[in-house]
Amino acid sequence: MRGFPLKRIVKQLGDGCGRSRHSNVRVKSRELQKEFSIHMKRLLVFVVTLASGLALNAAAQTTATPAAAAAPAASAAAAGPAKVAVIAFQLAVAQTNEGQRDFADLQKKYEPKEQQLKTLNTEIETLTKQLSDTTSKMTDAERAAKQSSLDAKKKQLERDSDDAKSDYQTEIQQVYNSLASKVYDSMQAYAEKEGFTLVLDVSETSSPVLFATQGTNITKAVIDAYNVKSGVPAPAATSQTTTPATAPKAAAPASTAPKTTTPAPKPATTTK
Numbered sequence: 001m002r003g004f005p006l007k008r009i010v011k012q013l014g015d016g017c018g019r020s021r022h023s024n025v026r027v028k029s030r031e032l033q034k035e036f037s038i039h040m041k042r043l044l045v046f047v048v049t050l051a052s053g054l055a056l057n058a059a060a061q062t063t064a065t066p067a068a069a070a071a072p073a074a075s076a077a078a079a080g081p082a083k084v085a086v087i088a089f090q091l092a093v094a095q096t097n098e099g100q101r102d103f104a105d106l107q108k109k110y111e112p113k114e115q116q117l118k119t120l121n122t123e124i125e126t127l128t129k130q131l132s133d134t135t136s137k138m139t140d141a142e143r144a145a146k147q148s149s150l151d152a153k154k155k156q157l158e159r160d161s162d163d164a165k166s167d168y169q170t171e172i173q174q175v176y177n178s179l180a181s182k183v184y185d186s187m188q189a190y191a192e193k194e195g196f197t198l199v200l201d202v203s204e205t206s207s208p209v210l211f212a213t214q215g216t217n218i219t220k221a222v223i224d225a226y227n228v229k230s231g232v233p234a235p236a237a238t239s240q241t242t243t244p245a246t247a248p249k250a251a252a253p254a255s256t257a258p259k260t261t262t263p264a265p266k267p268a269t270t271t272k
Contacts, residue, residue, distance in 0.1 A: 085196040086212045088219045090203040093176060093183050096223050097232040102175050104235070106168075113164050120157045124150060186226040190218065 093099050127150040130136065131143065138146070191199050199218070202209050227234070 082197045083195050084198045084200065085191060085194075085216050085218045086200045086202045086209055087187060087217070087222060088203050089180075089183075089187070089201045092187070092219050092222050092226075093180050096179070096183060096230070097227045097234050098230050099179055099183075100235050101232060102179065103172070106171055106175060109171075110164065110168055113160075117157065117161055117164065120153060120160070124153050124157060127153065182230070183222065183226050186229055187218070187222045190222055190225050194218075 094103060127146055130138075131146055131150065187199065196218070200209050200212075201207065202212070
């Protein structure tokens with residue numbers, strides 16, 4: 001840091017006192033005094049800051065030595081053999097008591113719509129058969145009317161089927177996401193309790209897991225743990241519950257939320 005030209009200031013101050021009869025010199029003298037005062041204040045702040053920094057640095061060096069010595073020991077204590085588990089997460093969600101109940105209720109909700117699509121498809125098959133019957137004695141007008149009705153029913157079937165599929169996917173997505181988040185929390189709690197350091201989801205066909213012993217599979221344990229937590233009773237043995245073969249994509253509850261896929265409802269078949 002360059003020093004302030006103090007001698008020049010003192011000299012100019014002295015000259016200014018000797019030539020007090022010149023007003024411009026007095027003004028310049030006051031300006032130099034003010035500049036000197038400001039500079040000294042800045043210098044004082046710099047010195048105090050520098051001293052404080054040196055003191056903090058010394059204290060940090062004093063405490064860093066034992067901390068650095070303790071770091072390897074802490075790392076050694078934390079590092080241990082990895083304990084890995086696998087889980088079929090989609091299956092776990094669907095096979096909980098709550099999952100079986102909710103998916104069965106959703107399936108029942110769409111049964112009337114499914115029946116409507118089946119009825120419409122039967123009507124299409126009947127019309128198609130009538131129009132393809134070469135022995136039929138229909139007039140051209142009757143044939144044209146049936147063909148028009150057939151085309152309209154085909155369009156209606158396609159439209160209604162798409163709407164039903166979209167609605168079904170939306171609702172099953174909501175049911176799955178809500179339940180998957182809660183099952184994930186149970187899985188995490190179970191894994192931490194049992195000391196697992198890594199849990200891999202084997203639900204996906206693209207899963208990197210090629211082999212795992214049965215002892216590492218925690219799917220049933222997580223299902224049981226969630227059933228206890230939820231308090232939802234198991235479905236009656238005589239009732240037929242339907243769960244999707246593939247669960248919809250789950251919303252991420254944390255940074256490692258599992259990936260899933262969306263099932264489609266049973267589409268009605270159209271006879272060409």
